Amino acid sequence: MKKATASSNTLNDPYRQSVQDVLQALEVDPEKGLSDKEVEKRRKKFGPNTLEEQDRESIWQILLAQVMNPVIYLLSAAALLAFLFGDIAEGVAILVVLLINTFIGFWMEFKAQKSMEALKEMDKIQARVLRNGEKTTIDAEAIVPGDILLVESGDLLSADGRLLAATELGLDESPLTGESVPVAKTPDTIDEEK
Structure with missing residues (x-):
């Protein structure tokens, strides 16, 4: 998500600021949350809570990536030399291996791309939020x-956030940091040195 500045107040390093300062900077009531009108206004300003998608490779880009490979260059040179020295059988065998290798690499890359697209569609995360004074469940993409x-x-959790309150909270940050042990979190401010 983009930098969280929901008003004229700038919110830099919210982990270093008190909970009250963060709530004031974001102009939000901790008992009621945001109103539908304010959510729509912020959605227009900040966009959806999604990561920027990288351009999808076309079929031709995938094929070109398979051909633009040092191993392909080496095998192509070997096939050329085999033909130059009159060893037609060996040259043809190398070309067949080149074609099979290129086809398999292309097919695996193409299928991986399709699988990733399918996983993105399957893995829609839901979030519980406080809006208009009521608890509601929304798609995580709609968080503002x-x-x-x-x-x-x-x-x-599918968004950065500042803890308002917590009781014995530990987060599994292994996908981000590789840490195998949950990391304890509190709503306290954090010094810059930590």
Whole structure:
């Protein structure tokens, strides 16, 4: 998500600011959350809560990537030399290996791309938020800066956030940091040195 500045107040390093300062900067009531009108305004300003998608490779780009490979160059040179020295059988065998290798590499890359697209569609994350004074469940893509997220054990978090309150909270940050042990989190401010 883009930098969280929902108003004229700038919110830099929210982890270094008190909870009250963050709530004030984001102009949100911790008891009611955001109104539908404010959510729509922020959605227009910040866009959806999604990562920027990289351009999808075309079929020709995938094929070109398979051909533009040092191993392909080496095998092509070997096939050329085999033909130049009159060893037609060996040259043809190398060309067949080149074609098979290129086809298999292309097919695997193409299928991987399709699988990733299918996984993105399958893995829609839901989030519980406080809006208009009521708890509601929304798609995580609809989270905007200033939303009050309601988190329970086992939830996946799909946005940066500032803790307002927590009891014995530990987060599994292994996908981001590789740490195998949950990291304890508190709503306290954090010094820059930490």
